Amino acid sequence: MLERIREGSQGTGAKVILGLVIFSFVFAGIGSYINSSINSAAATVNGQDISRDALEKAYQNKRAQMESQYGEAFSALAGDANYLQEFRRSVLDQLVSEKLIDQAALELGLRVSDAQIKQTIVQMEEFQIDGKFDNDRYLVVLRTAGFQPNSFRDFMRTRITREQLSKALIGTEFALPGEATLAYDLQAQxxxxxxxxxxxxxxEQQVNVSDEQIETYYQTNIASFDTEQKVSVAYVELTLDDLLPTIDVTEQELEDEYQASIANYKTEEERRVSHILLEFGDDEAAAQSKIEDILSQVKAGKDFAELAKEFSVDTFSAEKGGDIDWFGKGMMDPAFEQAAYSLASIGDVSDVVKSDFGFHIIKLTDIKAETTMAFADVKDEIANRVKMRKGEEELYSLQQRMAEVAFEIPDHLDEVAAVANKPIITTELFTRTAPPEALSSAKALNAAFDVDIIDQGVNSDLIDLGDNRLMVLRVVNNEAERTKELTxxxxxxxxxxxxxxxxxxxxxxxxxxxxxxxxxxxxxxxxxxxxxxxxxxxxxxxxxxxxxxxxxxxxxxxxxxxxxxxxxxxxxxxxxxxxxxxxxxAAATPESLQIDNFQRRLASNKAQLLYTEWLESLKASAEIEIYN
Missing domain, CATH: 3.10.50 (Chitinase A; domain 3)
Structure with missing residues (x-):
């Protein structure tokens, strides 16, 4: 059959028909896509476009910021299409304001030099390591944020220009001491x-309400008697806690995990030493000569603690005879540490050791040998960890299978329940604002009230609710919004x-x-x-x-x-x-500091009001067109 189709498609008639079809596409749908602008405008401000791409990018950035800041609270709001529409419009309003500010700055002749941009970037803490600008870090941070160096410089030029304009406006406002005094007197009286x-x-006993008054109120406020949409949901929920009781762990698995993570159960050797420290000073040779003389006194049997108290410039340890308490590897200066760990026995004294801090004489006073916690002592901890890991692996495997059967067999949850080995739970009718506890997350609610899931009567996609908790649901009953009857x-x-x-x-x-x-x-x-x-x-x-x-x-x-x-x-x-x-x-006589604070607050309030009014005046006089 395929061969006959192939032969038929090579005929003259078939080619003519195919040509007519393609030709019709050019004048209909496909032609419109080819001729349309990929980056069409979302708005025009005084003849300058704000592209849809710019709006979408700003919208996604703002949405990500809100989700990060407010979490589930914002996700719940985002389930409302009307709210998202208003949210997107507010982002567009912000872009319009920024465009007006940029135009005003250009008209006023405000400019930012390359040197000024470079100086600002070099001083930004995001690009510094140990207080100094690091070019490698600069490039890494830019890549992470989706910038190229040129585009970031353009971004900084725009931002600095806007700051210049806002500071110029805000900096012109002030409040007089008399204003501040009057404001304080009014506030504090x-x-x-x-x-x-x-x-x-x-x-209440004097009030009589007629049927006509009830009818009038009902008609006047009829929108307030609209009910919320209600749904009844069937769902299958699977959590990691459901799987853990079924997870078996062998003795060999526990021993293997112990060996693989044995470093976590080791306590490295620690040493306790006393030391005598002399700094290099202006004459390093003299300092070395002096420390060698002290070393000779130690070797001659003079008390180390007394010498530390007399000569060591490390005053904190000198007071304790040079003792610097316990330390492990990686905690001290490398040269100091190497010398301390080279001493074989308690009481041994090093030769003169040179570190970044000066010259040392080190005496080993105690050793804590390396220890390893026995397998039996950590067996329960390891068992829990291995069980959790195996449970998560099993949960992931079941997650894939649940998602598959929910999609492949969309008209009931029986197979999903069989895969999860969990019952199907059906709720009573509920509204979005008063859901059952199990469905109270934004993700679950968005799925439960999804128009497609309701209208098509299908299973939802697998919902990852976080914290190793999975769900698939379907709507089994839907009560649409309606206006309640007067009765x-x-x-x-x-x-x-x-x-x-x-x-x-x-x-x-x-x-x-x-x-x-x-x-x-x-x-x-x-x-x-x-x-x-x-x-x-x-x-x-x-x-x-x-x-x-x-x-x-x-x-x-x-x-x-x-x-x-x-x-x-x-x-x-x-x-x-x-x-x-x-x-x-009347208020008590204020202190000068209180008046100063009031004066600053008044000036700040005036400046903010001025900036807002200036921006509103720009909008009022601008030609702004918003496209649907």
Whole structure:
């Protein structure tokens, strides 16, 4: 059959048909790909393009940064397509701002010289070793970050230019000492107040909610009665802990692992020595002559400790007769270490040893021989390690097989469960915001609410949840978003309206009290009818949290004038407060350091506001076009 097809495809008719097909592609799909720009613009700013490639690169970089910083929290947000769309738009807005800044810098004639760029790069800590610029490290770091030297210099030129412009703007702002003093006085002043709280609950009996009002509220706020999508999921989960009880480890495997890692169980020989140190000074020959004279005294039987106290410039050890405590190989100067480990017996004394620190005489005072932990002492530790390794290997093998059968047999989980030797677990219906514990990770939730998995009724890909935990799931039931019927929500709407209308009634009553106060009337009978009394509080600061933020904010807007010293405030708890300022207490005289700090903060705030407003003015006057 294949031969007949091959022969037919060589005929004149077949060639004509094939030619017509190809010709039609040119005028249809394929032609459009050939003629389209691979790097089309995402936006144009004053005639200059921001490419889609640039947007995608910036988007991926920002997304990676957010995932690294916020982990699962960001991954959960990233499962929402609308959020990602807004996130991408914010990245594009940032690119637009940067383009405007670059254009403004060019128009102002700001330039950065090659020498300035080079100096900046040389001073960057990322490219230094021991405080000095290292060219090899520079090239390695650039390659890791995806830069070539030329492209990195261009990047640095742009960044430094932007910094010059921002510093020029920010550097022009300042705050006067008088401004700082006034700001401090306002910030540090306190107020004496009296207040009373009118409970909205006390007016609920006066409220009547009609069916028409419920219907109106429902229609006005109908979007708030949309339900969340719900899914019921069947899943198979496999963890390393599931496999460990089935993993067998032989005695030979344990012994082999012990031998392979025996270095981990060895404690190297350590030595304890005393020494006498003389520095080279300005005359190395004189120092050597002196140390040799001291050595001759040691050999003549003079006490080593006394000589160390008298002559050694290592004052810390000299106080202890030259003792420098225990050390192992690799801890001391190479020449010192070699000499110390060359001494055969406790009490032996070296010849004069020259190191980077000076001339030494070394006396061996003790030896800790090399030790190796016995196999029996570490057998359990080794068994756990070998078991974990074998378990991870088994888990990896099962992971490959689970992924294969989940894909090859997509309409049920039976084979996946058989491979994992785990049961299929089915959940109740749940929303994305209230998932079962096993499915609470962002990866599992994204799979459970994936449109393709739901619509096609197929298994998910194998999900690696981290910490040696694997899962395959499928959606067995899906309850789409819908708008609840009025009958379902009328009771809750009534409760909402009762609270709103009660609050409104409480506010009106409190307002009547305020009117009476401003008219000079006595409101004590009205307060008594509601069993309400004034409360007082002295020296209330702006940071006080007892009154509540709404009341506190209003308190510091009031004056001592009787016409403007009282206000009605809705509290965050759903009640109403009548608050009155009785005295304004001036701040204590500030110290000069406090004023200096306020002056710097004011200048910084002004500079930030100036920069933001300048950038907004650039956007307002620019021709910006965003492409879908």
């Amino acid at each position: 306190t107020r004496d107040a009296k207040y009373l709280t009118v409970s909205a609950a006390g007016f 379902e929500v009328s009771a809750s709407i009534k409760q909402i309206l009762v609270k709103e209308m009660s609050l409104s009634a409480a506010r009106e009553w409190a307002q009547s009290l305020l009117t009476g106060i401003r008219a000079g009337e006595d409101i004590s009978e009205q307060l008594a009818s509601k069993n309400i009394a004034w409360q007082e509080k002295q020296s209330v600061a702006r940071t006080d949290s007892e009154l509540g933020q709404n009341v506190l904010t209003e308190l510091f807007k009031l004056s001592e004038d009787s016409a403007n010293n009282t206000a009605v405030v809705d509290t965050l708890s759903g009640d109403v407060t009548l608050v009155q300022v009785t005295k304004i207490n």
